[in-house]
Amino acid sequence: MRDVPTPLVLLRGGEKVFPPPGPSGRPVHALGPLDLELRRGEFFAVVGPSGCGKSTLLELIAGLSTASRGEVAFEGRPIRGEIPDGVGVVFQEDASFPWLTVRDNIAFGLKRLPLPADEKTRRIERALAMMGLASFAASYPAQLSGGMRQRVCIARTLVTEPKLILLDEPFGALDQQTRLLMGDEVLNLWRKTGATVFLITHALDEAAMLADRIGVMSARPGRLIDVVETGWPRDRDSRIVEEEAFGAITARLWRSLRAESMKSLGHAGAAA
Amino acid sequence: MTRAATWRTLLLLGAVAALEALCLAGVIDRITMQPPHKILIDLWRLLASGSLNRAIAKTLGNAAAAFAVAMALGVASGLVIHRFRRLRDTLDPLFATYYAIPVFAFYPLLIVLFGLGDAPQIFIGAMLGVVAVIVNTLNGLDRVPRVLLKTARVNRLSPLQTALQVTLPCAAPFILTGAKLAVAYSLIGIIGAEFIMSNGGMGYEISFAYTNFDNATMYPLIVLILLVSITINIVIARWEKRILARRGLA
Ligand SMILES: Nc1ncnc2c1ncn2[C@@H]1O[C@H](COP(=O)(O)OP(=O)(O)OP(=O)(O)O)[C@@H](O)[C@H]1O
Ligand SMILES: [Mg+2]
Secondary structure, eight states: OOOOOOOSEEEEEEEEEEOOSSTTOOOEEEEEEEEEEEOTTOEEEEEOOTTSSHHHHHHHHHTSSOOSEEEEEETTEEOSSSOOTTEEEEOSSOOOOTTSOHHHHHHGGGTTSOOOHHHHHHHHHHHHHHTTOGGGTTSOGGGSOHHHHHHHHHHHHHTTOOSEEEEESTTTTSOHHHHHHHHHHHHHHHHHHOOEEEEEOSOHHHHHHHOSEEEEEOSSSBOEEEEEEOOOOSSOOGGGGGSHHHHHHHHHHHHHHHHHHHHHTTOGGGGO | OOHHHHHHHHHHHHHHHHHHHHHHTTSSOTTTOOOHHHHHHHHHHHHHHTTTHHHHHHHHHHHHHHHHHHHHHHHHHHHHHHHOHHHHHHHHHHHHHHTTSOGGGGHHHHHHHHOSSSHHHHHHHHHHHHHHHHHHHHHHHHTSOHHHHHHHHHTTOOHHHHIIIIIHHHHHHHHHHHHHHHHHHHHHHHHHHHHHSOSSHHHHHHHHHHHTTOHHHHHHHHHHHHHHHHHHHHHHHHHHHHHHHHTTOO
């Protein structure tokens, strides 16, 4: 038998159906069926039309919700609603704690880790600097912009150095320039820690620039309709946007997505 | 000071001044009411003589105990009730009608249960306040954003850690609202109980002074209770305001 490494995450026939909201409502088929494999150490991006089930997929992988059908396995062990150790999530919504300063927010996830105090301090300082928050360490989230709050949440997740980092549109509230620079920081961290990254984004260029593989999802219920291998070297940064292949990848993503996006907007016949 | 606050202060000062004038002019006779400046002088005299120190300490000590019990029991029950939907649905209507119960009517029963000491008084004070704390704690817990609970789960916090590190801090402004009510209810419960059946405490002294036409003791004690209650309320309100300001809500 050939020695195939177990993928970090394996999703087989994963589906999510939400129960009807009220007695007269209908169940919402949000996702799948969908097969997905996250290889150890890869950078996987997901793009898909709004409401297609991307966040739902992320919650299945994180163990935050249970699949209605199908199976999710983390390191070969099935997960059913419990969170495996070593998973970090940055949510789409603002998840900063309004009663804690920026520094205490970032320190939150470190509290439970058995690390020496000076190592914790070092990581916090580095994260503050990396996310451009150093001069706001003593501020409260309410005093920050939406993009800065999102950076607080990214920092809070990154300092714990998870094995699997799940990012749900983390740069959504950032301008294009900051977005590119933050992308570089995530790439740096990914390289340095050897973590596996799963990134949801609505920006095709961001997916094309950061990922090893890009999954394209259909309109709801979301299925994978294409997986694009970018073939970028591990040692890359945002300057990759100048490459010829970059344009080709973005174009391919858009071709797959155009019809689906129109479907999700309700333009039924427009796909033809 | 804002305009409204200025008007409020003027209104209160005006009321006190009017009272002073009516008392001095003899419209309100001395057996009914003392002029405010006299009450303050009497209060100072009472505190300086120390003759009522034991009564004051007993009342404030019992009220503090009732408050502590109401807070601990209220917040803990709030957390438990919030976790169990069924329990919540069962209890919610009871909370809504709770303040229709005249707790004092049960005082004879409580004496049978707890004896004549401080216990029945503390029990009444705590029972009056606890539901206000539960209701406000639940109100705060209902408003904790789901994404913060998910964050707690991703950080693999236990239910207790989640409560202490996420949900309770998040609900803190609401819990403080409950605390303000619990302060008032504790004092009402303790002093009311002392009025009805007790041989010590400020409530007892007020009622004793009343039956003896001793206005020089009665009014200063009433004012002292007012001052204590209002001061604690202001301190909690300040705290609440600081928390809300941090969250950009005040
Ligand atoms: N808890 C829930 N209960 C019922 N329906 C839900 C729930 N969560 C999501 N949905 C529905 O499932 C579908 C997919 O939602 P999801 O949030 O996964 O989409 P998304 O791809 O992340 O969208 P966006 O790009 O806007 O973030 C939507 O139709 C949504 O209304
Ligand atoms: Mg989403």
